[in-house]
Amino acid sequence: MKVKVDRDLCTGVGNCGAVAPTVFKVDKHNQVVLLDPGSVDDKTLMDAAEACPENAIIIEDDDGNQLYP
Numbered sequence: 001m002k003v004k005v006d007r008d009l010c011t012g013v014g015n016c017g018a019v020a021p022t023v024f025k026v027d028k029h030n031q032v033v034l035l036d037p038g039s040v041d042d043k044t045l046m047d048a049a050e051a052c053p054e055n056a057i058i059i060e061d062d063d064g065n066q067l068y069p
Contacts, residue, residue, distance in 0.1 A: 001045055001067070003037040004058040015051035020044050024057075032056070 003023070012030035016023070022039040024032050037045065046068060049057035055069040 001037075001042050001062070002060040002064070003034060003045055003049075004060070005032050005034055006056045006058060007031050009054045009056035010052075011054055011056075013053055015053065016048040016057055019048040019051050024048060 005024075010031045012026050012032065014024075014026045014032070016032055017025055020040050023035055023037050023045065025035055027033050040048075046059060049059050049068045057068070058066060059068040060066050
């Protein structure tokens with residue numbers, strides 16, 4: 001799976017970091033940055049994306065097909 005963060009949509013709520021703290025971190029600009037997407041399983045990545053109230057986390061399969069949102 002591939003993970004992207006749309007920083008234009010991100011409001012820095014941090015739900016994703018609560019679900020997957022090794023993958024997402026809120027920076028000093030109150031926006032999420034990617035750390036290590038490979039540190040968690042696919043279900044945890046999807047759970048973190050679904051926890052984002054702004055749908056700022058985009059999940060794609062290995063072929064580039066968008067799975068979420």
